[in-house]
Amino acid sequence: MFEIRRVLTHVEDIFHEFGPPPAHPLRRGTLAAVMKNPFAGRYEPEIQHAMELLKPIGVTLAGQLLAAMAVPHAAIEGYGKGAIIGAAGELEHGALWHVPGGYAMRELLEKNGVPTNAIVPSAKKVGAPSTALDVPMTHVNASYVRSHFDAIEVRVPGAPAADEIVYILAMSTGQRVHARVGGLAKEAIAGKDGLR
Template sequence: MKVRKFITLVDDVYTEGGRPVASPVRVAVAAIVIENPWAGMGFVEDLTQGISSTASDAGKLLAATVTEALGRPVEAFGKAAIVGLNGEIEHGSALIHTLLFGNHFRHAVSGSTLLPAVEKRGSAGTVFDIPLKHINDVTIRSHHQSFEVRISDAPHPDEILLALAASSAGRPQQRLAPLSSEQ
């Protein structure tokens, strides 16, 4: 895995809707910008080699960094892959939609659900929203949220930006009734 850049973001919300939040909600994002393991190869039918050489190392590094940056128990999580313009969306999907990547985060936070994801192709500075859901129960509405990210100089055309996001709580000031109330 050839790393060009590593980014960590932390966002604390103290006020939402004009009212103080009972307990500040923190969202952390860890992102890594790597060389696309399939760059310059043309169409690659079998992506296994790039997955095995990259996904686990990236997932392990990002999981450790995002949980440390959050500094609190993780209640919601998500992931992202933004592929540079010379790559395919499938290249990003291949790296984040494997247990080699996601299990590092699930194990670190004792999560049991699949991580919600965004993947897209874009140029440097592409804005993307990482979806987040509760780590163990995707029906908990308060934790359905997203976090907007933009890395001004990534990804370059032959790079992939991989990211994990973690939240210490659901949306600040959430007031929706439980899903069970509508069933």
């Protein structure tokens, strides 16, 4: 039902942002899968069943992203997800990614000892080919960790076409370089409710 047409993987290392170089560069990665939108061009009242079909795809893509980032599971401190829907689709087609995308990353990390109590933040929009999306990211275990509030821009050249949808996963290895605006520190996470 969801035919994968292209996969674009992006990994970046941030070594410097004006102040002193960090002890370790921040690595951030995204994976954008361009798929055929099976609901394009019409209104389909019942679409929730499609999430089940997307779950194994999410698991596979999460593993591919982590492999591309080439870091241990325990190094992942931030995550996020998103969707760009082609013009013949609607926002709700992007919302299908909430469970398959979010839980895929959580399952991958939790199986390897990384607590992931925080909800996976998300953004979505309907757009033309090459539309960019700022995908939000937060700490994997506590949404109130202010140092990890971040976003990463994702754009697939030429996609999505009108009958396509781009499903996106994002991960990072830490806080913003030189984060210094206070708030809950990652060392103080209680991890009970996904917030603090």
